[in-house]
Amino acid sequence: MWISLPVPDMPHHHLESLAAEVHRTYFSKVPPLTVRWGQQITRKRRRSIRLGSYNHHTTEIRIHPLLNAPNIPAYFIQSVIHHEYLHHILGAAHNRRFHAYERKFLYHREAQEWIRCNLFILLGRRRAEFQKRPPVAPPAVPPQLALF
Numbered sequence: 329m330w331i332s333l334p335v336p337d338m339p340h341h342h343l344e345s346l347a348a349e350v351h352r353t354y355f356s357k358v359p360p361l362t363v364r365w366g367q368q369i370t371r372k373r374r375r376s377i378r379l380g381s382y383n384h385h386t387t388e389i390r391i392h393p394l395l396n397a398p399n400i401p402a403y404f405i406q407s408v409i410h411h412e413y414l415h416h417i418l419g420a421a422h423n424r425r426f427h428a429y430e431r432k433f434l435y436h437r438e439a440q441e442w443i444r445c446n447l448f449i450l451l452g453r454r455r456a457e458f459q460k461r462p463p464v465a466p467p468a469v470p471p472q473l474a475l476f
C-alpha cells in the first residue's frame with residue numbers, strides 16, 4: 329500500500345518580494361497589503377482563469393498559484409499585484425480612471441502582450457489547439473483573462 333502525499337509545488341517566485349517591490353514603487357502612501365498564493369493547484373483545461381483577487385473585507389490579495397511557475401515572468405505577476413492594489417485604492421469598478429492608473433505600471437504594455445501570447449499556457453491548452461477554433465462552431469466565447 330502506498331499513500332500519495334500532496335507534492336508541495338516547487339516555489340519559484342518569491343511572492344513577498346514581488347509584492348514588496350510593487351508596494352514600495354507604487355503604493356508607499358498606504359500600508360502594505362498581505363499578498364498570498366491561492367490554494368488551487370489542480371491542472372485542468374479552463375475557459376477562464378482568475379489570476380488575482382482582492383478581498384475588501386480582509387484587504388488581502390490572492391494570486392493564482394498557477395502563476396508560481398518558471399515560465400511566468402516576474403513582471404507579469406507584479407502587474408497582477410498592481411491591478412489588485414488598485415482595487416484596494418480605487419474600488420471594484422474597472423472604469424476609465426482605473427485603467428489610467430493601470431497604465432502607470434511600468435511594464436503594463438509588456439504584461440498585456442505577454443498574456444495575449446501566453447494565456448494558453450495558463451488555460452492548460454496547447455498552443456495549436458488554442459489558436460485553431462472549429463470553423464463551424466457557434467460563436468464561441470473566447471477564453472478570457474479574468475482579473476478581479
Ligand SMILES: [Zn+2]
Pocket residue numbers: 411415422475476
Ligand atoms: Zn480587477
